[in-house]
Amino acid sequence: MKSLLLLLLAALLPAQDDPAAAAARAMREGRFADAERLYRALIKQIPQEPRLQLNLALALHSGKKYADANLAFAQFLKTNPPPGPVHLVAGLSLLKANQPCQAAPILEKAKRWQASEQVLTELADAYSACQRYPQAGAAYTEAAAKATANAGRLKRAAARAYWLARDYPAARPLFTALRPTFSNDPEFLYEFGDTLARTEGAEAGLPLLERSVELAPTLTPARGALGRALVEAGRHADAIPHLTAAAPADATLLMPLSRAYKATGRVEDAARTERQYRNSLAPQN
């Protein structure tokens, strides 16, 4: 990223040691506040020069003033819309400012300029943070295909994105391929086990979910998924401790917990838990 910024600056360097040159020098020397001040002064003198807006945006981005940088980038891109490297930096600035949903369309333009591993990864991150999981899965997969060193990490991210998108047919082959690498990763085992339990039935997911909980007993969502699968498999007594542990974080688990109580003869517990479940649903209406 630093090299990209320097490349952009080099293309815009002035020929003489004027205020613009001073601003550029401040940038090179890491004095971003000075650069910002100089560029703002220059913009007042020559407001119609878009390159000064870009330099200001880069100074602000480098100085980690992302909110201000985003305004400057938007100003520059308004008059320079063709896809280019600025879209990548502007997208990154939006990501840094925690605006992933705004970053996604900017990074889509960056992808049109260059569908590189870096651009695709940043775009996938934006989609993912914006909860656009199907698109995130596709972008991570595309990035993984271009990656050299990071392919495994990107495939893992793609599998998780598809799982979050509930696109289990897309997630499953990725999980299967990654299993040897992540066989002791409790979150991976939870996501893969949950995928198998949903697509093939509880019995298929149980070994992975049990292993996940064994490795990380505090991984509450895994305990919830394990409890659900155990109820579906008819192992009601085994399900109760897992559902009890996970229900405070996910009220929908009160329903299978109630059924597990009922199946094991704990009628009063079953009735109490069902009441809690029904109360938890009430606000939805």
Added chain:
Amino acid sequence: MKWSSLNLLLLTLAGNWTVAPRGPVLVTGESIQKPLPATTPGGIAVFDYNNDGRLDLFFPNGGALPRGPKAPNTLLRNDGNFQFSNVTAAANLSGHDYDLGAAAGDYDHDGHPDLLTLGLRGITLYRNLGNGRFTNTTAAARLDNRGRWSVAAAWFDMDNDGDLDLFVVNYVQWNPATEQVCLVAGKPDFCHPRHYAPQANALFRNNGDGTFSDISAPSGIAAHQGKGMSVAAADFDADGLTDLYVTNDRAPAFYFRNLGHGQFEECAFDRGVAVPQDGRPVSGMGVSAEDYDNDGRPDLVYTALRDETFPLYRNRGHEFEEVTGTSRLAPLTRAMAGWGIAFADLDNDGWKDILAARSDALSATGGYGAKAKEPPAWFRNQANGAFAPGAGWAALEPAMYRGLVAADLNADGCLDVVLTALQATPRLLRHPCQGAGNWLSVDVREPGARVRIGNQTRWVSSATGYASSYLGPLHFGLGPAQQVDVEVTWPDGRSRRVATATNRAIQLKP
């Protein structure tokens, strides 16, 4: 107008199923604003309006939203051999407002089936005059759904007094002036049902003189607000009174137990059918109630959206057991979204299969894009409690399928399938009827009547699937059987038993 065979596009499918587009385009009124009603058409009514022994087709239609020109409803008269004539104008059934669903039933007991349409702003009752024409008798019958958005209805004899009462399923409160803009994957799309307030359903008692009384409040029905999508009427607890099961969109379902004397008790949680056992409330859509496991009790299956599966409940008498997982329906339907659904014995082996009209609730031009379109599917009952993917429909193209009714349209002893799809022409799937088992068609027509053949039991019910209705003979697949005993029990307790050869249609009266 006669639908010339030259106008029909016939596509041969694997297994020689053929599909023919028939009727008008289903107009939804969808626009960039994505008004919610645009995702909810369109049901189907299959009934023999002119008593000529052939099942005719009625398609309610929508129109512009929030208001504007209505797309006319359509009545297609069955002329035999898959030829249909559009007789809408002559029948006076074009309609006057945005319609979504339909329910056929002979409410005045004159032998001519009448028709109710369910719409965005109310319901309309059309009385069949018996001469090919219908007349709008909504006001005269004192039927008033108070302008509520209704989707489906069931004609059923609530009190076994011999005439049909009416249950109307109401969806959500919708006001175009306050419709929000919702984004899915960054694109405008239909809003989640949580953005809309629920409504109560309605129950009307037939006074026996051509009028109805709204007993929603005194019956206990109005005390329960939901986001209703469909209804199944059956005597689930075998006490001689017809009960009602109502699916709700992203909310627990209702099971209205008929207590008699016009009283109902909502007890879906007690019966185990409010939500799937994993506790995640689903978007309940179309529903079907039939005895799929041949134990003499009506079971339940309904469609839902992706990752929700199509929940299947086995009736154990006093309560239901969810068997979506053990029946293999969970993995089979996990990636599917569905609307219309029916238990129907497609291969005539004596075991009812499951048929589903599929597509997402989101728009095909919204966040999911074309992925919102799905092909219809059927699941073969393996006679051991489990289902497997059915064959022969693989070549059916994805679309925004909604309504689905199974009916033997050409009286060849095999069930054909009628489908509707948003912004598309209805499809008629013609069964190849080769290699299927023996069959019997039993015409009883009185909702609530029970027909038993061997270990199979069926009930006459006008409500089926999503926003749809079937009022015709009951179809029984009978495998290799050549002679069977048929036992019919009418709602008033009278019964009749006859022995008959198979592969024929019979009509039985008390």
